[in-house]
């Protein structure tokens with residue numbers, strides 16, 4: 001798996017605001033969207049295009065446009081939903097599929113509770129959105145789910161990743177033999193004893209949408 005850490009002062013500036021526990025929910029939501037737009041610019045460098053003939057007001061010329069089928073964006077509910085608008089701002093013609101996953105906070109095992117995706121994902125460029133790659137259970141489960149549906153081109157966009165999660169995903173992908181990229185704003189130090197990213201930003205879903213319990 002190719003891992004790209006996006007280095008840019010605006011990304012680091014926004015990420016610092018996001019990490020700050022005093023950042024209020026409306027600002028947090030806005031920052032997540034803005035960050036995703038910046039990451040999506042990097043993540044879509046390999047988006048498929050086709051040549052197209054057009055006419056400008058001056059002359060005929062050749063350009064490009066996004067190829068069909070359109071890219072498929074898959075936010076992992078809940079927290080990944082906070083990234084959707086930021087992604088669609090850059091790729092408004094993308095289609096959207098949904099995957100709901102929750103990790104058991106005791107065992108840290110992920111569970112899939114909702115799914116609305118095309119049945120056949122072969123030949124689709126899939127962009128998975130999840131702000132946090134912690135143990136890697138949730139994103140690994142999501143990637144496995146997409147591959148089981150035939151996905152053969154997957155790009156994951158995360159805000160923060162722990163080294164442990166990246167390693168787990170690498171291991172899974174070595175067995176799956178499917179090309180996969182990871183675009184992330186920062187790789188943090190480690191996981192703590194309860195599976196949270198350190199220094200991290202806390203529970204992304206709770207900070208976006210409030211406490212789930």
Ligand SMILES: O=P(O)(O)OC[C@H]1O[C@H](OP(=O)(O)OP(=O)(O)O)[C@H](O)[C@@H]1O
Nearest residue numbers: 078079102103133134135136137138205
């Ligand atoms: O790498 P992992 O150890 O699996 O942890 C990461 C997952 O945890 C969070 O979701 P959570 O389960 O809290 O659900 P939520 O988005 O509904 O809050 C986050 O959005 C990831 O999906």
Ligand SMILES: O=c1cc[nH]c(=O)[nH]1
Nearest residue numbers: 134196197202203204
């Ligand atoms: O730090 C973490 C780890 C998992 N999920 C989160 O939302 N935050």
Ligand SMILES: [Mg+2]
Nearest residue numbers: 203204205206
């Ligand atoms: Mg959560």
